Amino acid sequence: MHRLVFGILLVAASCQQATEKQDSGKVRLFGQIEGDSPSGQTIQLFDALDREMTSDIAEDGRFSLEMPLSSPGYFLLRVDSKPIQLYLSENYNLTLRLEAGSPEVQITGRGSENNQYIRAFERFEAANKPAYDRLLVRHEEDFLLEARRYRSKCEAFLSNYQAKNVNLDPKFISKERARILYAWANRLVQYPEAHLFYTGEDEFAVSANYHDYKKTVNLDAIDLLTLPEYQNFVTSYIDYEAEILKKKGDKRDLDQIRFDLVTQDINETGVRDFAMFSILRRAMQHGLSGVTKDLLSIFYDQCQNSLMLAEIRGEEHGWLRIAPGKTAPAIKGVTLSGERVNLSQFEGKFIYLNFWASWCTPCTSEYATFAHVAEVIDSNSIVLMSISLDTDRDIWQRHSRERTKPVIDLFLTKDVVNEVREEYQIRSLPRYILVDPSGKIIDSNAPGPSDAALLSLLASFELAALD
Template structure:
């Protein structure tokens, strides 16, 4: 796209900051801006690991325009820098930033600037204060509770302090942010409970009232579906109830029980659609199974959201390729010297693949635990591969440098359009794949490196001939 267009688009967005168009004629959301010291040739906009749109960067200028039906949280990425955004259909957001300085350099103008200035400040607070939660999964309930409570109090204090200095923030947005903090805390409790139930080495049982926090939360608020934290809470809570039912002697599979709960206990149609979609995807990700045809029919009767129905059908049509025990589809990628590396080079070893990109990278996410896994299994026949699906080799190398990533680092040219992304049904990131010594798929959607469940699976595979 020509430089003149970027300049004109940039100027028009700035003008819109001063004189907003009537809401009735606004159909799209615009994000434009200027980058000091650009580190890559493009910027990307993604949502929960799914790429939405991209823009090239010319003379430091970029321009993104997209359709947004409902308010939501997005990630703007440039090189290794990630910026959280809150976007609505009528926003005309202009921002400037310097990747060499980071989040502290961000400045917003235009419609939507108030909410996003808050978010950039909270993101910096989070970077400096959020614990590495996986460090606490095996350290006991009391210590975990202390850490979750302390971080929630600090987060709420940050919101209160910010509001005392910026009274013009949309109260509905702030209410959503307070809910985000609350449900993020709930997710940490639920995740600890899951890890505790899975790993038998824990020296203590969960206290009798451990799950009491659930009584003050709801699974029937469709307005909160805008929050990734609420979506995670819904599915984790559903899993918890399934575990309880099976503990009482019900022998139905987890997927069947989960779908039954969604169909019979959830009242809100949007929540029903979301949870039934998560259940069927989890089942189909395991490949061909005796019960998945029945579950798929139940899902289609329960879900009322067209896009979710279409996504599930695509996975349904491909699930046999990625079934457990099938030969892992062949692919080749490139290393840091641009040498081709193929899947067949790692036969006779258990293979754990981490698919990621700079636009879906989270410093507090599980990737930092790959180093721990490598050290734990350094004398075993396990290979850990990190494969970038970035748009360009330049962005990948910048991400390696800035985030100081170690181990075997590889790059898949064409990113999300690559053969690797297509044959392994990669629609969001990060994504993990586990392959056994004979080149057969163990899990095409494997647990994250921070999961204690993964450690158990790796130990089991090493003991399998």
């Protein structure tokens, strides 16, 4: 297991109220890590929309970053790989202390009471949360009973904690009650499809009364939009309703159905913006399809959230930079033998790029199919290159030795990894890209080795023989 390499983390986070000249306050995060070799690590802060701010840690262990705060809400702080959920509001001033290798976080200062509850609830969940993979195989009546029972236990825990800690912010308590409600509702939304997946049954239909839970939830609750559980519920609800329509024979693209459901079922502008934003961000993980381009036009016309607009425009521009015909961004790395390699040295050959990581199961499951591809390609005309996004060189080496040769395995330094992720729009793994002999991109989202379409694509350039 990876260990944090520092001793004590000292963080101060403050949220300042907006002035007349500001649209919002800011979360300011600053501090110093004490211990051995803190430099090279990063501090990351994510807001409710998963926007990220990152700070490298200097040689003396100091770091600082800031992020807009439009309203009180939940943030995720990552220290190296350790996630810490925080609730931040105006005028909070928190100090966090974290021992390396310990799951415990000590929080003091203004606003600490609310954040101490979050830590307490995390411990409660760890001890009491049902194993939902086992729960989802149960019949509807048993599933509903267990889901409701756990919701009641969560509500009782919150009430008991509040009774013993009178300084908790009433607004925070209200949000925590909503978190419990929407975590429960989200499980109910997901149950029908998840039951089919876990049981392997061909068909499954819930009872006529199953969807009564919808009477207790609200798709227009803009004040809950900073809740991860509410966000998950909104997206799961739209996904489920879209799948139902698709199964009934709707011929529209699934994302088009989702967009239409958003405009049909969600009236509150802020929630509607978020739902469209979420659909697009997920769709754009794999490029810009014709349908996605159509939905982008609708989004740009209707969305009123400037931050969401800016992020989606940034994603679109990122994909346009690596569209077919564009020059593939430079990549420099090191092979298993220690040789330094870059893309430009393979000019005159096609290059099939595979971005992967050791922790990505779909990536490692492709090892065997790479063997078949390597056998049928014209190795004089095309290079197979696997680029790891791992940051641990030892782990990369162990996995790379298992891979089929003559694949060229590259390891990137930590600073280069982040740059390559952005330039190639790596939002999910594995990812495959085909580059022509002049260094121009042919397909920025090419088929994988296990997809028959890959050999057809390569054969169209006389790079492989079809069986």
